[in-house]
Amino acid sequence: MSERMAQPAGRVIDAQLHLLDRQILDRDGVPVSVVADVELAGIEPGRAIEPDAAPPTITDLLVGMELPTRIFGGRPPSSRRMRIPWKLVADVGTVLRLGVTGDRIDATWVERWVGRRVVGRIPGGRHDPE
Amino acid sequence: MILSDLLGSEVVDAAGERIGGVVDARFALDGPPGQLLAVPRLVGVLVSPRSRTSMWGYERTDVHAPWPIAHYLRYVHRGLYLAAWADIARIDEGLVVLREGYERHDPRLRTASQGS
Amino acid sequence: MTRIFAVALGILTAIGGFVDIGDLVTNAVVGSRFGLGLAWVVVIGVVGICVYAQMSGRVAAVSGRATFEVIRERLGPRAGLANLAASFLITLLTVTAEVGGVALALQLATSVGPGWWIPVAAFGVWIVVWRAKFSLLENVTGLLGLALIVFAVALFMLSPDWGALVGQALTPAVPDAEPVATYWFYAVALFGAAMTPYEVFFFSSGAVEEGWTRKDLATSRANVLVGFPLGGVLSIAIAGCAAVVLLPQSIAVTSLSQVVLPVAEAGGMLALSFAIVGILAATFGAALETTLSTGYTLAQYLGWSWGKFRRPAQAARFHVAMIVVLLIAVGILATGVDPIAVTEISVVFSAVALPLTYLPILLVANDPEYMGEHVNGRGMNAIAMVYLVIIVVAALAAIPLLVITGAGA
Numbered sequence: 031m032s033e034r035m036a037q038p039a040g041r042v043i044d045a046q047l048h049l050l051d052r053q054i055l056d057r058d059g060v061p062v063s064v065v066a067d068v069e070l071a072g073i074e075p076g077r078a079i080e081p082d083a084a085p086p087t088i089t090d091l092l093v094g095m096e097l098p099t100r101i102f103g104g105r106p107p108s109s110r111r112m113r114i115p116w117k118l119v120a121d122v123g124t125v126l127r128l129g130v131t132g133d134r135i136d137a138t139w140v141e142r143w144v145g146r147r148v149v150g151r152i153p154g155g156r157h158d159p160e
Numbered sequence: 161m162i163l164s165d166l167l168g169s170e171v172v173d174a175a176g177e178r179i180g181g182v183v184d185a186r187f188a189l190d191g192p193p194g195q196l197l198a199v200p201r202l203v204g205v206l207v208s209p210r211s212r213t214s215m216w217g218y219e220r221t222d223v224h225a226p227w228p229i230a231h232y233l234r235y236v237h238r239g240l241y242l243a244a245w246a247d248i249a250r251i252d253e254g255l256v257v258l259r260e261g262y263e264r265h266d267p268r269l270r271t272a273s274q275g276s
Numbered sequence: 277m278t279r280i281f282a283v284a285l286g287i288l289t290a291i292g293g294f295v296d297i298g299d300l301v302t303n304a305v306v307g308s309r310f311g312l313g314l315a316w317v318v319v320i321g322v323v324g325i326c327v328y329a330q331m332s333g334r335v336a337a338v339s340g341r342a343t344f345e346v347i348r349e350r351l352g353p354r355a356g357l358a359n360l361a362a363s364f365l366i367t368l369l370t371v372t373a374e375v376g377g378v379a380l381a382l383q384l385a386t387s388v389g390p391g392w393w394i395p396v397a398a399f400g401v402w403i404v405v406w407r408a409k410f411s412l413l414e415n416v417t418g419l420l421g422l423a424l425i426v427f428a429v430a431l432f433m434l435s436p437d438w439g440a441l442v443g444q445a446l447t448p449a450v451p452d453a454e455p456v457a458t459y460w461f462y463a464v465a466l467f468g469a470a471m472t473p474y475e476v477f478f479f480s481s482g483a484v485e486e487g488w489t490r491k492d493l494a495t496s497r498a499n500v501l502v503g504f505p506l507g508g509v510l511s512i513a514i515a516g517c518a519a520v521v522l523l524p525q526s527i528a529v530t531s532l533s534q535v536v537l538p539v540a541e542a543g544g545m546l547a548l549s550f551a552i553v554g555i556l557a558a559t560f561g562a563a564l565e566t567t568l569s570t571g572y573t574l575a576q577y578l579g580w581s582w583g584k585f586r587r588p589a590q591a592a593r594f595h596v597a598m599i600v601v602l603l604i605a606v607g608i609l610a611t612g613v614d615p616i617a618v619t620e621i622s623v624v625f626s627a628v629a630l631p632l633t634y635l636p637i638l639l640v641a642n643d644p645e646y647m648g649e650h651v652n653g654r655g656m657n658a659i660a661m662v663y664l665v666i667i668v669v670a671a672l673a674a675i676p677l678l679v680i681t682g683a684g685a
Contacts, residue, residue, distance in 0.1 A: 040190030047217045064579030068163040085245045088200040101353045120196040129196045145592035155588045159409045225642040226657045
């Protein structure tokens with residue numbers, strides 16, 4: 031095996047091992063979603079890659095319809111993707127922590143809607159347990 | 161492109177010979193600095209000659225327990241290597257083509273806690 | 277008193293595994309047919325659940341991750357979904373049985389038919405899940421469930437032939453009147469009950485609810501080592517009572533009133549009252565444990581916000597899921613199905629759920645990324661691997677035995 035490749039300067043993550051299916055928490059530790067897939071920029075399928083081409087990068091975490099397609103096959107339409115931009119990620123460990131509160135992320139709209147329209151309307155739904 | 165399009169792809173050399181499957185994609189957090197973390201840049205893909213999935217990565221870490229499971233999976237993924245981004249000639253649907261004279265790099269993550 | 281409360285989580289978890297409504301009846305059936313000839317299975321089951329519950333508790337305390345988060349992470353979406361579907365069905369059927377069981381226990385106490393009590397029981401479970409603090413819920417049901425110790429007391433008061441009982445337990449043999457397959461069917465059923473997956477879901481999620489950290493590892497161990505052996509003792513005591521009173525008279529156990537018959541014979545009304553309080557608390561506790569477990573598993577697989585330490589509106593889908601589960605349970609019971617028979621079907625789903633639950637726990641308990649210095653030792657891994665093999669064998673044997681014996685008939 032070759033040892034010639036220089037070790038990267040930053041932290042190294044293997045995407046399947048360290049990103050896929052990990053829990054995403056917001057700044058306050060509230061669960062947001064689970065990483066269903068990861069969106070990459072800089073790969074053009076079928077096109078020959080120039081020898082000195084810039085490496086592809088991770089742009090977004092995907093948390094929507096990518097889950098059923100990973101289970102049952104098929105491919106999620108790219109227009110319906112639910113994205114959490116990588117720039118919101120503050121830490122990668124056994125969980126991914128975001129640097130913002132979950133309320134400010136589009137991906138949490140279902141939870142917010144159910145909380146406001148359904149659970150919040152049942153008596154006691156907005157109170158701490160006793 | 162999304163990651164799961166890449167995972168499980170067949171890997172062929174410049175002559176078109178099948179040489180393995182993509183089990184993972186390695187990134188380094190040393191791209192342009194973002195607001196919180198650097199942007200992850202693709203270092204290369206991990207190619208296993210005998211398999212297309214490696215969920216638990218025993219062949220890349222120094223975790224040896226539980227012994228029967230870790231050692232069996234190491235055996236399944238023997239010969240796993242890292243193919244650098246610079247050695248990739250073309251990425252297609254379900255197919256990764258390596259350049260002529262590509263190198264097989266050591267796939268190990270530096271320590272068990274590193275990158276994790 | 278505070279000592280008891282410190283291990284309330286373990287006690288409540290074990291009650292759900294060993295003496296919930298299905299197990300109460302199964303234990304008595306086993307005792308009335310096999311004496312203590314299957315007590316060894318309970319002992320093996322207690323050790324197994326201690327090993328894996330301790331691992332799941334340690335993972336939760338050290339890494340903050342509950343069991344189904346770990347399952348999704350290690351198994352991926354597909355095998356994770358297979359486990360979710362199987363575990364969810366087992367737990368849903370058990371919720372149904374427990375709600376029916378609470379109704380049966382209330383019937384035993386009041387002589388009013390169970391039909392009236394089913395909606396009351398389901399509403400009671402919901403209101404506690406909706407409003408009560410986790411600590412209140414576990415302390416009350418755990419403490420009142422201890423009233424089941426009356427079965428052990430009753431066994432002593434019956435002054436049985438101890439030599440014969442111990443002989444049955446130490447030299448297990450299949451009784452002449454029973455087919456060998458039936459004996460093994462009940463062995464697998466008892467083992468499966470001891471290792472029911474919702475126990476680790478509830479225990480690890482409860483650890484997160486209580487905010488355990490590395491400092492609470494001793495608490496976790498105490499919970500495991502008090503709770504599950506206690507559950508095992510209660511399980512054997514119920515079988516023992518049935519072996520002493522019901523076996524000689526060849527009374528076949530088909531209902532809850534026959535389960536408490538030996539207690540009434542030994543200790544009269546007072547003991548009977550204790551037994552009824554214990555059964556009520558155990559079934560109600562098990563109903564809470566299983567209802568919460570359905571919410572925990574679904575929320576953790578899908579990454580929803582969950583937990584009773586949050587306001588319901590901040591764990592909205594988690595609470596909606598549990599409401600739907602309780603409504604389905606009431607719907608199933610409204611068809612007039614026997615709640616106890618419902619739990620027997622769930623043995624089938626264990627076949628998928630057991631290995632897919634315990635394998636990821638074992639893997640993560642060995643992962644230094646999650647556990648740091650608190651990874652499993654060699655001894656723990658050796659026992660855990662042995663149990664993994666037993667679990668797979670039991671899971672594979674479950675369905676053929678169910679079919680051959682007609683569910684132990």
